Each structure stands twice: as structure tokens, then as C-alpha cells.
Amino acid sequence: MPISVALLLASGISGLDASAAREIFGVDRTYLADPWYDFAVHTMDDMRSCDSCRVxxxxxxxxxxxxxxxxxxxxxxxxxxxxxxxxxxVRDAHEAGARIVATHTGTFVLAAAGLLEGRRATTHWAHVGALAAQYPRVKVDPETPYVDEGDILTSAGQAASLDLFLHVVRLDHGTAVAKALAHRLVMPPQADAGEAHPPALSESVGEDHILTDVLSWVTQRLGSQVTVDDMAQQANVSRRTLTRHFRASTGMTPLQWLLAQRVQLAQRLLESTGLSVEQIAVRTGMGTAATLRRHFGRTVGVPPESYRRWFRSREEVGGVRPAGVPVAPRQ
Incomplete structure (x- = not known):
């Protein structure tokens, strides 16, 4: 039997979110998985049509x-x-056993229904303060694109809503189907739930002066074989102390942070240059293409070659290529 998905509409809802839900769950995708979803729309007031989601x-x-x-x-x-x-x-549906998926500020509806008491949730960054203030028992997580609590799922914004919907597809039909759908929609592969994007330096270190200098030092040397011991020596602290400061400020170990920065640099080079994977491995301090592929695939979800093809196809679909960016050669 197909999984039934109900899109709940009311006056003032986001047309973009509604359209995205219909695109993922309401379009016949039996060429990917059969059966797909049994999609229906429910209205809470005198709204009887929704042009934006083509009901x-x-x-x-x-x-x-x-x-x-x-x-x-x-x-x-x-x-x-x-x-x-x-x-x-929403409360009645949850009590009846439904899985509730809220996008963007739809999280406020779930909080008002009492479904988020003592649980993690997220919403758009501009409203995380309001959510925390209005519902102090909600564990607001502003650092992740979406939160999966099993029967309750929430996303951080409108773009993250598609990430969340694809995550639901992955839960229901498997990773291969979700990736195939992402490719069909010209979207990047999806990160796992709760996997936050590494924060910017200024946001992550705050007033931690021990880390300020060493992180700036490291980012200028990502192409070198910098070790955690080198970082501790630069910060003039023990390795254990450095690790404690990293966890407190970034939520990562020094090695995890270093790898995240190298992967981010690899992404930028894949997007903006025609360098080979082997050349990028050297420039990012990974050393070999095999090491780059292993860490890149684990972090991003696909090999660097696939990421480059996706980025190029997105630029071509948009009709715009950044000035000075050559077409990457086939690997």
C-alpha cells in the first residue's frame, strides 16, 4: 500500500512549501518506487484551492x-x-499515530500543539529566538537544516524544506531512491539529519582567544600537512586543552574541524576551477585522490566528480557561469 501523505493548508501558509510538498509527494514517481505516495490536501478554513501547489x-x-x-x-x-x-x-493526527513534518515556521504549530515539549526542533534562523522565547521547553537547534525526532520532523527554512522532504523519501524508500530523485530535481545530495554545516570562524570561536589565532593560522595552511599537534603548539596549549576548547566552541574535535575545512576548500575548488581531483587533493592537504574521495564522500555524500557534475549542471540550467570559471574536464 502507498504511504499516505496529507498536506495541511490554512490561510497564510507558504505557497513555496506547499508546492515543494506536492512536487515530492504528489507527483507520480512510480518510475523510482512503486507504489509512490498517496497524496491529499486538507484545508482548515474556507480555502478551497491552492494555485501555488496545483491541487x-x-x-x-x-x-x-x-x-x-x-x-x-x-x-x-x-x-x-x-x-x-x-x-x-495536528495534535489529533499525532495522537492517532501520524508522523508530523513541519517546515520553516510550521514548527510553531507543533509547539502550540504541545508536541515539542522537551524535544529538539528547528525553524528559520530569523525566528529561533521567538520560538525559544514562546516555548522555552522546546530544545531549539539553530545549527542544523532539519531535525528528525522520529515521529516529529522540522526544517530550518524554505530551502531546507526540500532537504527534509528528500530525507523523508530516504526513510520510506531508501537512499538510492532519494538520490535518484535529488538528481531528477537537480539538487545536491542530502546530508543526514542533524548534520550541521560547519559554522563560520567568527561564529564558531566567539570570544575564545585561544582558538582565534590558531584557526586563522590553519586556514592559511590547509594545503600543508598540518597535524593536531601542530595546532596545539601554535596555540601554546596541550593537545587535551586544545580539544576541550574546540568541542566547546565548534562542537567538533580539532581533527573533525580540520577535515571539514579541507572538504569545504575542495568544494570551492571543484566549483570554481578546472583542477583535477588529484591536484585538489594536494591543494587541500588530503595528499592523494583516494583520501580526498573518502573524506569528501563521507561528508558530502557523493564523490567529488559527481559533486562537480552536479554543480556544473546547475550553473548551465541557470544560464550563468561565474566569470573566469572554466568548464571542468571529464574525470
């Missing part, structure tokens, strides 16, 4: 309780309490 079928809210998955799009104004009928419908 063919509108269902009654009472049918939500029989849905396997309920999608709650973003609301336009989080300063006002979500409609009581919307909150109640």
Missing part, C-alpha cells in the same frame, strides 16, 4: 487522523498564535 483533490480535515504523514507548511506571521483548529488537527 487536484481537497479532503476534509477529519481525514487527517487516518494519514500516515502530515505536512504542516510555514505560516506567514509567527507573532500571532496559530489558528486553534489547525493546532487541534
Amino acid at each position: 487536484e483533490q481537497v479532503c476534509n480535515p477529519e481525514q487527517l487522523t487516518s494519514a500516515h504523514t502530515v505536512v504542516v507548511p510555514a505560516l506567514s506571521d509567527v507573532r500571532q498564535a496559530p489558528p486553534a483548529a489547525l493546532v487541534g488537527a
Whole structure:
């Protein structure tokens, strides 16, 4: 039997989120997995159509309780309490066993329904403060594109909503299907839930003066064989002390942070140059193409060659290529 997905609409919802939900769950993808999804739309007020998501079928809210998955799009104004009928419908669906997927500020609906008490959740960065202030028992995580709590899933923004929807596809149909769909939609491969993008230096170190100089020193030497001991010596602290400061400021060990910076540099070189994978491995301090492929694949989800092809295809679809960027040769 196909998994039933209910898109819950109300006045003021995000048309972009609704369109994305329909594109992922409401379009026939049986060429990827058969059966695909049984997609339906539910309205909470006098809205009876949604041009932005091209709805063919509108269902009654009472049918939500029989849905396997309920999608709650973003609301336009989080300063006002979500409609009581919307909150109640989400709560009833969850109590009936539905998996609830909230995008962007749709997280506020789940919080108002009491579904996030003591649980991790995320929302758009501009509203994380409001979410934490209004619902102090929610464990707000502003560093990850989406949070998977099993029966409750939330995303950080509209672009992250597609990441979350593809994560749901991965849960339901497997990694191969999710990657095939991402390729079909000309999207990058998806990171695992909870995998935050490494923060910028200024954001990660804050007022930690022990790390400020050493991180700047390292980023200028990513092509060299810098070790954790070298970093500790540069910071004039023990390796153990350096590790403690790294964990407190970045949430990573020194080696994890160093590898993340090297992978990010590799991504930039793949995007902006025609250097071979072997040349990029040297420039990023990875040494060999095999080492680069191993760490790049583990972090990004695909080999560097696939990432470059995806980036090039995206630029070509957009009709714009950055000035001075050559077409990368086939590897």
C-alpha cells in the first residue's frame, strides 16, 4: 500500500512549501518506487484551492487522523498564535499515530500543539529566538537544516524544506531512491539529519582567544600537512586543552574541524576551477585522490566528480557561469 501523505493548508501558509510538498509527494514517481505516495490536501478554513501547489483533490480535515504523514507548511506571521483548529488537527493526527513534518515556521504549530515539549526542533534562523522565547521547553537547534525526532520532523527554512522532504523519501524508500530523485530535481545530495554545516570562524570561536589565532593560522595552511599537534603548539596549549576548547566552541574535535575545512576548500575548488581531483587533493592537504574521495564522500555524500557534475549542471540550467570559471574536464 502507498504511504499516505496529507498536506495541511490554512490561510497564510507558504505557497513555496506547499508546492515543494506536492512536487515530492504528489507527483507520480512510480518510475523510482512503486507504489509512490498517496497524496491529499486538507484545508482548515474556507480555502478551497491552492494555485501555488496545483491541487487536484481537497479532503476534509477529519481525514487527517487516518494519514500516515502530515505536512504542516510555514505560516506567514509567527507573532500571532496559530489558528486553534489547525493546532487541534495536528495534535489529533499525532495522537492517532501520524508522523508530523513541519517546515520553516510550521514548527510553531507543533509547539502550540504541545508536541515539542522537551524535544529538539528547528525553524528559520530569523525566528529561533521567538520560538525559544514562546516555548522555552522546546530544545531549539539553530545549527542544523532539519531535525528528525522520529515521529516529529522540522526544517530550518524554505530551502531546507526540500532537504527534509528528500530525507523523508530516504526513510520510506531508501537512499538510492532519494538520490535518484535529488538528481531528477537537480539538487545536491542530502546530508543526514542533524548534520550541521560547519559554522563560520567568527561564529564558531566567539570570544575564545585561544582558538582565534590558531584557526586563522590553519586556514592559511590547509594545503600543508598540518597535524593536531601542530595546532596545539601554535596555540601554546596541550593537545587535551586544545580539544576541550574546540568541542566547546565548534562542537567538533580539532581533527573533525580540520577535515571539514579541507572538504569545504575542495568544494570551492571543484566549483570554481578546472583542477583535477588529484591536484585538489594536494591543494587541500588530503595528499592523494583516494583520501580526498573518502573524506569528501563521507561528508558530502557523493564523490567529488559527481559533486562537480552536479554543480556544473546547475550553473548551465541557470544560464550563468561565474566569470573566469572554466568548464571542468571529464574525470
